[in-house]
Amino acid sequence: MVTSQERQKANLTKMKKVMEEIENTTDDSYLIAELHELLKKPYSLSLKWHMIVFKSEIDKSLWYLEDIRKEEIEIEKMKRRKGKDPKEGLKQGNCKFSEAVSAFKLDHQMVYDPKTSKYKLSKSGVSRTTRENIFAIPKSMIGNGKLQWSEAVKQKWGEDTIGQTELLERELYNRKSTRVDCNREDELSI
Numbered sequence: 001m002v003t004s005q006e007r008q009k010a011n012l013t014k015m016k017k018v019m020e021e022i023e024n025t026t027d028d029s030y031l032i033a034e035l036h037e038l039l040k041k042p043y044s045l046s047l048k049w050h051m052i053v054f055k056s057e058i059d060k061s062l063w064y065l066e067d068i069r070k071e072e073i074e075i076e077k078m079k080r081r082k083g084k085d086p087k088e089g090l091k092q093g094n095c096k097f098s099e100a101v102s103a104f105k106l107d108h109q110m111v112y113d114p115k116t117s118k119y120k121l122s123k124s125g126v127s128r129t130t131r132e133n134i135f136a137i138p139k140s141m142i143g144n145g146k147l148q149w150s151e152a153v154k155q156k157w158g159e160d161t162i163g164q165t166e167l168l169e170r171e172l173y174n175r176k177s178t179r180v181d182c183n184r185e186d187e188l189s190i
Contacts, residue, residue, distance in 0.1 A: 008043050009145035015039075016142045019058075019135035022065070026072060026131075032062065046147035047170075049162045054147050057138045065134055112158035 015038045022028045022035070039058065043051055113120050140150035149160040
């Protein structure tokens with residue numbers, strides 16, 4: 001019989017594989033649906049705060065992916081119209097100002113600076129104009145059968161103070177429930 005821990009570990013591993021498949025294919029509608037189904041499952045081994053951040057990062061990655069999909073469609077349209085290399089059409093300056101600004105922002109992200117304790121706009125090490133590594137941050141959080149605070153997440157979200165607080169609360173609750181169980185056993189043995 002499969003335990004809850006094994007099932008959670010298997011689901012997280014499957015989720016990571018699905019994200020990798022989405023990065024490597026343009027036919028991804030069924031994969032995105034599968035990713036959403038996996039996100040609905042319970043992951044009690046992971047901290048609630050880590051799950052919130054994980055889902056937020058996946059939503060953000062899917063939002064970037066939607067922009068990339070639109071760009072891929074435009075490239076295909078240009079390719080069919082002109083019969084040329086699609087990159088030639090992109091080098092021309094024929095785009096709206098809002099499109100240029102959004103393209104600029106795709107290569108930048110807000111990053112937490114621990115020295116100043118503030119967020120700043122920084123050039124992203126992960127390209128947001130291609131599918132490659134679009135799920136880099138969510139994939140980095142999957143480890144050891146539960147979600148963890150990775151270095152990539154720490155760079156973007158800062159220190160994991162909320163997660164540490166939640167972990168401490170879990171430990172206190174477990175100690176208290178253990179004491180209650182021990183007291184019940186003592187009362188029953190008397």
